[in-house]
Amino acid sequence: MRILVTGAGGFLGRHVARRLLTDGFEVTGFDLVTGSMPDISWVEGDLRDHDAVATAAHGHQLICHLGAIGDVYMAAEHPALAAQVNVVGCANVALAAEAVGAKVVYASTWEVYGKARYEPMDENHPCAPDHPYSITKLAGERILLAADLLRRVPVISLRLGTAYGPGLRPNSVFRVFIDKARRGEPITIQGSGLQGRQFTHASDLAGAFSSACKSDLHGDAFNVVAPEQITIKQLAEAVVARYPTEISFGDPRPGDAPPAMVSAEKAGRLLGWEPLVSFEEGVAGLMDDLEGGG
Amino acid sequence: MRILVTGAGGFLGRHVARRLLTDGFEVTGFDLVTGSMPDISWVEGDLRDHDAVATAAHGHQLICHLGAIGDVYMAAEHPALAAQVNVVGCANVALAAEAVGAKVVYASTWEVYGKARYEPMDENHPCAPDHPYSITKLAGERILLAADLLRRVPVISLRLGTAYGPGLRPNSVFRVFIDKARRGEPITIQGSGLQGRQFTHASDLAGAFSSACKSDLHGDAFNVVAPEQITIKQLAEAVVARYPTEISFGDPRPGDAPPAMVSAEKAGRLLGWEPLVSFEEGVAGLMDDLEGGG
Numbered sequence: 327m328r329i330l331v332t333g334a335g336g337f338l339g340r341h342v343a344r345r346l347l348t349d350g351f352e353v354t355g356f357d358l359v360t361g362s363m364p365d366i367s368w369v370e371g372d373l374r375d376h377d378a379v380a381t382a383a384h385g386h387q388l389i390c391h392l393g394a395i396g397d398v399y400m401a402a403e404h405p406a407l408a409a410q411v412n413v414v415g416c417a418n419v420a421l422a423a424e425a426v427g428a429k430v431v432y433a434s435t436w437e438v439y440g441k442a443r444y445e446p447m448d449e450n451h452p453c454a455p456d457h458p459y460s461i462t463k464l465a466g467e468r469i470l471l472a473a474d475l476l477r478r479v480p481v482i483s484l485r486l487g488t489a490y491g492p493g494l495r496p497n498s499v500f501r502v503f504i505d506k507a508r509r510g511e512p513i514t515i516q517g518s519g520l521q522g523r524q525f526t527h528a529s530d531l532a533g534a535f536s537s538a539c540k541s542d543l544h545g546d547a548f549n550v551v552a553p554e555q556i557t558i559k560q561l562a563e564a565v566v567a568r569y570p571t572e573i574s575f576g577d578p579r580p581g582d583a584p585p586a587m588v589s590a591e592k593a594g595r596l597l598g599w600e601p602l603v604s605f606e607e608g609v610a611g612l613m614d615d616l617e618g619g620g
Numbered sequence: 621m622r623i624l625v626t627g628a629g630g631f632l633g634r635h636v637a638r639r640l641l642t643d644g645f646e647v648t649g650f651d652l653v654t655g656s657m658p659d660i661s662w663v664e665g666d667l668r669d670h671d672a673v674a675t676a677a678h679g680h681q682l683i684c685h686l687g688a689i690g691d692v693y694m695a696a697e698h699p700a701l702a703a704q705v706n707v708v709g710c711a712n713v714a715l716a717a718e719a720v721g722a723k724v725v726y727a728s729t730w731e732v733y734g735k736a737r738y739e740p741m742d743e744n745h746p747c748a749p750d751h752p753y754s755i756t757k758l759a760g761e762r763i764l765l766a767a768d769l770l771r772r773v774p775v776i777s778l779r780l781g782t783a784y785g786p787g788l789r790p791n792s793v794f795r796v797f798i799d800k801a802r803r804g805e806p807i808t809i810q811g812s813g814l815q816g817r818q819f820t821h822a823s824d825l826a827g828a829f830s831s832a833c834k835s836d837l838h839g840d841a842f843n844v845v846a847p848e849q850i851t852i853k854q855l856a857e858a859v860v861a862r863y864p865t866e867i868s869f870g871d872p873r874p875g876d877a878p879p880a881m882v883s884a885e886k887a888g889r890l891l892g893w894e895p896l897v898s899f900e901e902g903v904a905g906l907m908d909d910l911e912g913g914g
Binding site: 376402405406408409410413414416417418420421452453454455456457458461462464465468469471472473475476 | 670696699700702703704707708710711712714715746747748749750751752755756758759762763765766767769770
């Protein structure tokens, strides 16, 4: 089975591509620039370009669609770009998948729900995102699921928890805290630090893509989030425990999603997904990795 | 006050532009091609083109944003185009409005709700559209409301009922029924004909735009739908009463939104909106208009 992985040059895309290789799939990466990963062939292209996506999809039975404007601050700054890449891009992927008869596994996000009406939020929870990132990610999910309904393109959408792990972007809160603490600089928590996140390790998220690729299910969305809710303060404390430095508090960042518990019970039951990396192990591994040169 | 009306060359856009003129606004039309309407200046441009929208917005205090892929069948056929025009277009309008300090009144649709969880559906009803038309219209609404939240662009979204009235597109069910019956051909109802719609006259919808332009409210969505639920069968019967012909039944069209009652109580209370045209009057007026040459 050949899988096209869009966004394969990105943080999570690399984890997914490697995991799929390990699990015996042949993998083609699709991204704006060619990445360097052993045993993966590459196609350079832009998700906004229908023809580029359609050409890249030839000969693939599966498309793992992770390519996106994934930086929430960039999406807020450039909402038209976010709409192009995250919504038009999904339509292009849907059409390419239809043309070659491929199934699509989509990297959605737990942030599609917006403010919690009840907790833990399952997949039936209403979706009411209010940020350009989550608005466009949800619209992309819906465009793909509509293609499942109207065009017989099998689609699974994975609503991923906030990802972390080796290779994380330098502007992620993990990297900002670790990098500062390693240099002995104070760490600034934006807001109270009591907002929680079900940080989910990239290797566990990659496992969900592999499970979804092997599954016969389609036309459905699954929460894929680790069970532990970790506050930003706990994250800061875990970092400071290894690299002692001062913790201070600043203004909250606008656009940060409010905390809410999300249930991954359905992914466990129907996809057999099980998160294996605890937060404690995961954050220690990330610090080890950065000490080793990242 | 100068108002830019996007989609001013379209069926509803023309009604809105005329109404705003009557109500004393200065109106500029923005559309792919220049329309011919007295006392309205025109800018030709494409909503997908950020610079075209930004340039057109100069000197306007208000933007009524009706330009869209508004044909649900075209949106289903060309989802990437629908995403470009309906989502990227809204982001471009939001950015243009921010740059010139304009308020935006957006033509959303009652179809954003998807299947009814309760009826009548008010504005707090969850939105779960499953068709490329309503998915992209909702994403556009949310991009605009996010600009109200994050960029201080005042936005009102009007979730419009299914529009009808003089100037209706030839492929609308009204026109198809009337045109066939006038030629003495049988009318075919797709599905049972018992699906209901709160058909809302274009002149009443235009009145809602005028009210929203004058209102100080922003950051909110309002249902704008007539109270009567009319079945397709009732519509066929109203047409056949004037132009006697046979009514037959065919397969339902995929993608047609399921019927559900929508409440416009909030628009009445907060915008002072009141629908004035009954279905009986409206459909008679439409037939009169078509007899007069359309």
